Amino acid sequence: AQSVSQHNHHVILSEAASLELGCNYSYGGTVNLFWYVQYPGQHLQLLLKYFSGDPLVKGIKGFEAEFIKSKFSFNLRKPSVQWSDTAEYFCAVNASSSASKIIFGSGTRLSIRP
Amino acid sequence: GAVVSQHPSWVICKSGTSVKIECRSLDFQATTMFWYRQFPKQSLMLMATSNEGSKATYEQGVEKDKFLINHASLTLSTLTVTSAHPEDSSFYICSARRGDGDYGYTFGSGTRLTVV
Numbered sequence: 001a002q003s004v005s006q007h008n009h010h011v012i013l014s015e016a017a018s019l020e021l022g023c024n025y026s027y028g029g030t031v032n033l034f035w036y037v038q039y040p041g042q043h044l045q046l047l048l049k050y051f052s053g054d055p056l057v058k059g060i061k062g063f064e065a066e067f068i069k070s071k072f073s074f075n076l077r078k079p080s081v082q083w084s085d086t087a088e089y090f091c092a093v094n095a096s097s098s099a100s101k102i103i104f105g106s107g108t109r110l111s112i113r114p
Numbered sequence: 115g116a117v118v119s120q121h122p123s124w125v126i127c128k129s130g131t132s133v134k135i136e137c138r139s140l141d142f143q144a145t146t147m148f149w150y151r152q153f154p155k156q157s158l159m160l161m162a163t164s165n166e167g168s169k170a171t172y173e174q175g176v177e178k179d180k181f182l183i184n185h186a187s188l189t190l191s192t193l194t195v196t197s198a199h200p201e202d203s204s205f206y207i208c209s210a211r212r213g214d215g216d217y218g219y220t221f222g223s224g225t226r227l228t229v230v
Contacts, residue, residue: 034219043223044158044207090157101148102209102219106157 002027004093004105012111013081021076021108023065023091033074034092034102035065044090050074061085083114116142118210120222127198127229135193135225137208143188144210149181152205152224164191198229 003026013019025031035047048059055067065076074091091105117140127133137147146165150158162178164170164185172178180202182194191210195202207224 036221044221046219101160101163103160104150104158109155 002031002093002095002103004091004103006089006091006105006108008108009106010109010111012113014113015083016080019076019078019081019085019110021089021091021110023074023076023105024072025074025091025093026072027093027095029095031093031095033065033067034094035059035063035074035076036090036092036104038088038090038107040087047076047089081110081112083112086110086112116210116212116218116220118144118208118220118222120208120225122225123223124226125228127227129199129229130197132194132196133198133227135195135206135208135227137191137193137210137222139189139210139212139220142210142212144191144212145188146211147185147191148209148211148219149183149191149193150207150209152207154205158207161193195227198227200229203227203229 005024007022033050036044037047038044047063048057050057050067058064063078067074088107088109090107092102094100094102119138121136149161151161152158160173161176162170162172162183164183166185166188170183185191205224208222209219212218
């Protein structure tokens with residue numbers, strides 16, 4: 001069974017700082033990888049996803065993530081964060097088969113100091 | 115874009131009563147829908163996977179007789195919390211997977227259930 005680990009539970013940064021949130025998954029087969037964001041009081045939104053091809057994936061709002069297969073990692077990055085990036089970030093994985101369930105990591109709360 | 119509507123957004127019910135939560139895909143056909151539960155400041159825990167026209171597949175530890183799931187059409191899945199207790203109070207979120215090939219998943223806005 002697949003699992004996802006997010007080691008940073010709460011990250012606090014100042015505006016304009018660079019961001020990297022860690023995500024590691026455990027699964028022996030081919031996977032699809034996702035990063036979702038949940039702004040305060042709002043529902044989950046997809047930031048970016050990786051299915052195949054270029055391991056460096058660019059998403060919305062300046063976010064990107066790099067799939068490193070040898071490390072089973074899919075870290076999320078942003079070169080310069082803004083106060084509006086304050087939110088909960090979830091890494092997720094599913095096995096590459098149709099109708100497969102998505103398993104979420106425990107989430108990382110990102111707080112940006114203005 | 116794909117939109118999933120979840121209703122109600124919040125509900126308060128008395129212990130022992132049942133509550134039904136609806137999840138609708140508004141502009142696409144969802145071959146598969148997922149139900150999650152999210153406790154405060156925690157991640158989403160998958161409860162069950164439902165496929166249109168067949169029985170739902172429940173995750174380990176989830177009581178299928180307590181959390182009834184019906185996926186009657188390609189645009190509607192319902193979750194009924196039967197004989198609700200205060201410990202069932204939580205945030206319930208549905209997700210719908212489009213039937214096309216890009217494995218797109220869209221999430222509903224969630225339902226806050228409070229059992230008193």
